[in-house]
Amino acid sequence: MRPMAQVAMVMNLDKCIGCHTCSVTCKQAWTNRSGMEYVWFNNVETRPGQGYPRRYEDQEKWRGGWELNKRGALKLRNGGRIKSLLGIFSNPKLPEIKDYYEPWTYDYKNLTDAPLGDDYPVAEPRSLIDGKPMKVEWSSNWDDNLGGATEYGDLDPMVEKVREQAQQAADKVKFAFEQTFMFYLPRICEHCLNPSCVSSCPSGAMYKRAEDGIVLVDQDGCRGWRKCVTGCPYKKVYFNHKTGKAEKCTLCYPRLEVGLPTVCSETCVGRLRYLGVILYDADKVTEAASTKDEHALYEAQLGVFLDPEDPEVRRAAEAADIPYDWVEAARRSPVHALISKYKVALPLHPEYRTMPMVWYIPPLSPVVDALSETGHDGEDADNLFGAIDTLRIPLEYLAEIFTAGDVAPVRSSLTKLAAMRAHMRAINLGERPDPSVADSVGMDGPEIEEMYRLLAIAKYEDRYVIPTAAVGDAKRLEESAVPDACSLDHVDGVGMRGDGPFGADSGQKQLPLVTIENFHAARRRQTTDDEPDDVREQQ
Amino acid sequence: MKTLLWGGLPYIAVVLLIAGTVWRFRYDRFGWTTRSSQVYESKLLNVASPMFHYGILFVLVGHLMGLFVPESWTDAIGLNEHTYHLMSLYGGTAAGVLAVLGILMLLYRRRTNTPVFKATTGNDKVMYVVLLAAIVMGMWAKLSNSSVSEGYDYRQTIAPWVRSLFTLQPDVDLMAGVPLTYQIHAVIGLLLLALIPFTRLIHMFSAPVQYLFRPYVVYRSRDPKQLGSRGDRRGWERTGS
Numbered sequence: 001m002r003p004m005a006q007v008a009m010v011m012n013l014d015k016c017i018g019c020h021t022c023s024v025t026c027k028q029a030w031t032n033r034s035g036m037e038y039v040w041f042n043n044v045e046t047r048p049g050q051g052y053p054r055r056y057e058d059q060e061k062w063r064g065g066w067e068l069n070k071r072g073a074l075k076l077r078n079g080g081r082i083k084s085l086l087g088i089f090s091n092p093k094l095p096e097i098k099d100y101y102e103p104w105t106y107d108y109k110n111l112t113d114a115p116l117g118d119d120y121p122v123a124e125p126r127s128l129i130d131g132k133p134m135k136v137e138w139s140s141n142w143d144d145n146l147g148g149a150t151e152y153g154d155l156d157p158m159v160e161k162v163r164e165q166a167q168q169a170a171d172k173v174k175f176a177f178e179q180t181f182m183f184y185l186p187r188i189c190e191h192c193l194n195p196s197c198v199s200s201c202p203s204g205a206m207y208k209r210a211e212d213g214i215v216l217v218d219q220d221g222c223r224g225w226r227k228c229v230t231g232c233p234y235k236k237v238y239f240n241h242k243t244g245k246a247e248k249c250t251l252c253y254p255r256l257e258v259g260l261p262t263v264c265s266e267t268c269v270g271r272l273r274y275l276g277v278i279l280y281d282a283d284k285v286t287e288a289a290s291t292k293d294e295h296a297l298y299e300a301q302l303g304v305f306l307d308p309e310d311p312e313v314r315r316a317a318e319a320a321d322i323p324y325d326w327v328e329a330a331r332r333s334p335v336h337a338l339i340s341k342y343k344v345a346l347p348l349h350p351e352y353r354t355m356p357m358v359w360y361i362p363p364l365s366p367v368v369d370a371l372s373e374t375g376h377d378g379e380d381a382d383n384l385f386g387a388i389d390t391l392r393i394p395l396e397y398l399a400e401i402f403t404a405g406d407v408a409p410v411r412s413s414l415t416k417l418a419a420m421r422a423h424m425r426a427i428n429l430g431e432r433p434d435p436s437v438a439d440s441v442g443m444d445g446p447e448i449e450e451m452y453r454l455l456a457i458a459k460y461e462d463r464y465v466i467p468t469a470a471v472g473d474a475k476r477l478e479e480s481a482v483p484d485a486c487s488l489d490h491v492d493g494v495g496m497r498g499d500g501p502f503g504a505d506s507g508q509k510q511l512p513l514v515t516i517e518n519f520h521a522a523r524r525r526q527t528t529d530d531e532p533d534d535v536r537e538q539q
Numbered sequence: 540m541k542t543l544l545w546g547g548l549p550y551i552a553v554v555l556l557i558a559g560t561v562w563r564f565r566y567d568r569f570g571w572t573t574r575s576s577q578v579y580e581s582k583l584l585n586v587a588s589p590m591f592h593y594g595i596l597f598v599l600v601g602h603l604m605g606l607f608v609p610e611s612w613t614d615a616i617g618l619n620e621h622t623y624h625l626m627s628l629y630g631g632t633a634a635g636v637l638a639v640l641g642i643l644m645l646l647y648r649r650r651t652n653t654p655v656f657k658a659t660t661g662n663d664k665v666m667y668v669v670l671l672a673a674i675v676m677g678m679w680a681k682l683s684n685s686s687v688s689e690g691y692d693y694r695q696t697i698a699p700w701v702r703s704l705f706t707l708q709p710d711v712d713l714m715a716g717v718p719l720t721y722q723i724h725a726v727i728g729l730l731l732l733a734l735i736p737f738t739r740l741i742h743m744f745s746a747p748v749q750y751l752f753r754p755y756v757v758y759r760s761r762d763p764k765q766l767g768s769r770g771d772r773r774g775w776e777r778t779g780s
Contacts, residue, residue, distance in 0.1 A: 084750070085747065085750060085751065087589070089588045089591075090577065090581075090584050090585045090589055092581070094581060095578075096577075096578055097578045130653035130657060198756050201757075202747030202750040203745065204753055207758060208757065208759075209759060209760070209761060210758045210760045219569055220568040222572065223571065223572050223745045224574060225573065225575075225747065226575055239578050241579070243569070244573060244575060245572055
């Protein structure tokens with residue numbers, strides 16, 4: 001057993017209203033730069049829909065993720081190392097900007113500068129790529145809320161798959177008004193346990209952080225070979241066409257390191273995102289990802305996760321230098337609860353074999369309204385359970401997205417959500433909840449109420465349990481503890497009296513942290529024209 | 540002039556190449572990239588780029604063979620001058636044609652595709668002129684001095700001169716009788732060598748061979764020095780705020 005810690009996310013799709021606040025705040029924080037105009041580290045797709053970039057789930061075309069070779073071993077779908085290097089001079093499987101969308105701005109100047117005429121001046125769209133006037137035909141979110149679904153809906157690769165499976169299921173996916181269905185799917189980088197982007201990078205510039213599992217691109221190491229863009233089946237690594245380097249979602253690691261949730265989580269209006277630590281066994285990842293049966297991949301990934309309550313796991317975690325409060329955070333982790341304890345969250349496309357770490361609770365919502373409309377009691381357990389198989393959003397479609405086509409885990413997750421509704425309604429009405437409802441989904445009353453608290457009340461401190469990076473390092477960072485450098489080398493210490501080559505504060509300092517007093521003194525010294533007395537005295 | 544061209548220029552070029560590469564590695568690792576334009580246009584690039592790169596790699600191999608394998612060695616394995624000439628003529632021409640066609644297609648693409656052209660810097664343009672000139676002059680020198688029966692034997696003159704550079708005793712007289720086309724090609728070639736670290740050509744030094752030997756998934760630990768806000772760079776001081 002080789003335990004490692006991973007910061008993972010769960011999104012509760014029932015609560016997503018498709019407001020795109022996560023996308024917009026993420027864009028403002030990370031990709032509002034030239035060269036990244038077309039890039040959305042976080043995007044919200046309406047499903048069914050083609051997604052962003054268009055039809056990214058069609059791996060026959062884009063060749064992302066892993067597949068099993070004839071001997072049953074994992075192999076990059078786009079080809080192994082030698083094939084990759086021989087083909088390094090171009091990448092035929094790279095999406096062009098137009099597969100995402102051509103970014104544009106408007107010629108606002110024309111509004112004020114247009115000569116006097118009969119027509120009202122307009123601001124024409126101008127391409128941000130070549131600067132020419134352009135016809136806006138697609139964007140990151142063109143098919144939002146099923147816009148154009150009658151025309152484009154059939155292009156959704158998952159719809160195609162469902163239709164291949166069975167006629168009965170195929171009949172359920174319709175795009176006629178009043179017959180269709182939709183839900184929102186917010187997507188960020190999956191920060192996979194078995195990342196195919198990292199494995200595709202010839203330069204070795206992409207890496208998974210050992211402490212928290214965040215997948216990052218070393219901007220100084222990236223040489224712009226673009227293999228990662230192809231390697232990622234979720235198409236969540238992007239090519240910055242100005243700098244010639246790959247960029248991707250960082251899970252807002254500067255925020256996580258100080259205990260803050262990611263920007264997309266923090267600003268989520270529906271409070272649907274959960275962040276927490278998951279302990280997993282790194283030794284088991286490859287074996288689990290090579291599971292032959294695609295339907296078994298979900299269970300296989302569950303098998304990779306470690307139970308932080310298990311004393312043996314805790315001992316192993318300590319031996320593996322996982323800080324104590326990371327293990328404690330793993331015990332309180334909402335993500336661990338939703339994934340492993342309640343088993344309501346499911347991975348996105350486990351069949352790509354990357355072991356994704358952003359999981360989703362499938363949407364149940366429309367079923368209650370639909371039942372109520374037909375005159376039934378929408379929150380009665382029997383009615384609900386019966387209705388799940390005839391959901392407006394077909395189980396088969398959800399299964400294609402979350403469990404490689406296996407309907408059972410999706411049904412089980414939705415049944416639990418339904419049981420929770422029935423149970424909580426009884427409590428709200430002052431009735432005694434029927435224990436058989438909880439029993440039928442393999443839970444008990446208190447457990448269901450706990451899950452209800454996490455899913456429905458969803459307090460900030462319950463949703464985000466994030467241990468800071470610094471706490472793990474606290475011993476080293478504490479000034480009072482034995483420093484790993486000369487104790488006289490701190491600011492104003494005897495060892496630091498000499499000026500650096502470019503003034504008093506230049507050069508490398510040994511200890512990064514200083515006491516509050518020193519911090520304020522240093523800031524005063526750096527930002528005021530007059531030298532404070534105490535500084536002058538020292539000099 | 541002779542001493543400057545054949546005794547000075549090569550050393551200047553090599554010093555610029557090495558010093559420039561070290562400088563680039565230390566100060567501009569972020570700018571060290573292929574600067575691919577494939578996201579703008581992919582169809583033509585998928586044909587032209589492998590064509591050019593494979594062509595130029597064969598050309599490189601040819602140069603290494605021609606310049607660094609002395610005639611006595613090939614004689615020793617029983618390869619006479621005529622066979623060698625034919626090999627270099629046909630092999631070199633094939634590789635050269637591949638490279639020339641490739642770069643012409645790439646240049647056409649660069650000029651006619653607006654987004655690609657807009658992403659072309661002045662630095663790139665200078666580099667393309669020198670690169671194209673080096674390749675074209677090389678082809679011209681070879682073809683104008685060769686026929687199937689016999690060709691100019693650079694292994695008597697240019698190759699020993701190049702090798703003499705490495706012993707720091709450049710034999711500049713060897714280059715005196717060399718045809719002018721070869722001389723121009725050599726000078727442009729040296730210029731190109733000097734330009735490498737200062738242009739996008741630098742990407743040739745990051746050929747990722749290590750990919751063949753490393754584990755698929757790379758793990759790295761956080762740099763403890765970079766926790767929290769980063770310190771100011773040496774020589775820079777924060778103002779205001």
